[in-house]
Amino acid sequence: MTAGTVDVRDETVEVWDGRLRLRVKVAGDGPPLVYFHPLSGLAWESLLDQLAQRHTVYAPEHPGTTPGEPQAIAQVHTFTELLLVYEETIRALGLENPAAAGESFGGMVAADLAATFPRLLSKLVLAAPLGLWRDDAPIPLMQMVAGPPEELPKYLFAHPDSDAARAAMALPADPALIPAAIAQRTWNVGCTTKFAWPIADHGLGRRLHRIRVPTLVLWGREDALVPAAYAAEFGSRIAGSQVEVIDDCGHAVAVDQPERAWTAISKFLDG
């Protein structure tokens, strides 16, 4: 598979005592970086191309989201088990202290991996992660997931009508492929929200102090899913972390403001 300018290949790793064969998309060259995708599954967006310019990017597909293997999700009972699965995956791939980046749901996974296994990762990029809850800043995850599809963009993007936002939501041009694409995307959300429902709070806030690696917390000021108030919340709980809140930017940071997001991320990863 080729996306943009980078060659992307599939690797499959057997983990979880043989109960899971996890598909990992791999691209690029350089020190390893593991990327954890958001709620709707892995899409090879331009951020991944950019990351692959200086890293070997490993992007695992959340259990159950690989086409043809929907019931793999049943093999992972709890969020704790999901973290163990990913820790095994990183070892199975033979990665030594990779950097990790995650968006939204993937940010929650990356953050909790770093908190649970303090020596596993070397650097952490968290783009609008789920994982905390404040009563004064409720996260309308249930409303978004169970709401009408036409309202989805308003939760994700500061500019739902932009070309980038439309491209991110696009369905296949061939009408014959649309039902399968909708079905897969819908199921993917079911597989990720299994560990985020109805409130994505597994006590991460009580573990964030365990994160000991350089961390970038990236947020869109107009995030309509996970309000930007959570940026400071992550920042204050992760010692030495760096917080960047981008103006005119929604939840899907890398879609709404790709250049500013990449500037912040590349500077951090190079630093």
Add this chain to the structure above:
Amino acid sequence: MKVSMFEQVPYRYTPEGFENHYSSAVTAPYQIVEPELLQESLLSAYAELMHAARAGFDGVCVTEHSQSSYDMSPNPDLLASAIAYGTRAEGLDVAITVLGRSLGKTREPLKIAEEYALLDAITGGRLIAGFPVGLSYDANLNAALPAVETRERYREHRELILRAWSEPEPFPWNGRYEKYGQVNIWPRPIQQPHPPIWVPGTGSPGTLRDILSRDYAFVYLSWDGPKLTGRQVFDRYWELADELGRDRNPYRLAFLQVVAVSETDERAEKEYAKHLESHYRSGPGAIPHTALAVPGYAEPAAIEGMLRSAGPGGMLARLRTATYKELVDSQVAIVGSPATVADQIEAFVREFRIGNLMVMLQNGSMPRDLTEKNISLFAEQVLPRLRPIWDDEGWENHWWPRARQESPAGLGQQESPAGLGQQESRV
């Protein structure tokens, strides 16, 4: 065949045009409710169920929905318990069908086991136990359980309930979702190892296969419009029955039909049309489609199948704007004189081999007097034509409470507890 009266518990005074502004489930605005009208809506449902039992129906049925304006029955066992006691006290020989407590939604499955057992015990074994998965909005939004776990939970809870009913000794349960050190429920069902089990569903092949292989009865509802979807669902059911080596005993199939009957066809339309139309628009029609399939509730293949088979589709997707004519043409509702109604019901019952029929005779804003007229007319003039339909084929109804079959004289004075059966007899 067996004919039961099915009743939901709607708030009967939703304002006109409700469906243009609100959902009837999950976020239905409670501010519209007037306390007196609430009480009247609730009590009318109890009264109408008793009226049906007295009128000679074989059974009465109730169901469960939470956080909804069209069915204020968060635990149907509460309603069923009152009706169970009332019918027993009056010596009325009716089955009580709870259609039921949702096994995929509950966080306390043993409560369902206990409540059903209690109902079966106080009725002397007249319970039909509904084992629904639960609607997605109820399980995944109201009860907020992860959608992808709904069916796993359902299967585990079903095994636990069945075992809790029939295992003589206390046992530990180390399930994926439930852990108990000692399961030993009191009471247990009179009908052993379990009451008849009915499973409502939308007719997906997986569900039908599961029902048939376990020898339960499948329940289908008319809200999709049987003229549009019945052929596909019922044919699939009987074909799967053949494939799985099950007989074509019509009592394997239960069907819920909305019916409104009056002296003449014209009068029926005049009396019922506005209630039916407003009910389907502001009740089931005002459930957001996305809330009926929260991501994870249906597997990708099932979603893809639904999207591909869009075709003419059932009425369910169009109920929010349904007209009276559409409801009648698609047979969501059968409306007319006793003869008209009986003709139409008899035709599809024979065509699709339905042995257990439920009729829904109250809808939305229908007042109690009109509902009771509907019940009485149906019982007096329609029901007698339907009851003998399968007699000539000689099938046994294994999906009907056994206590009743063992005491054909009924549960009147002979079987009811001292002092309860005295004033009884059918009214």
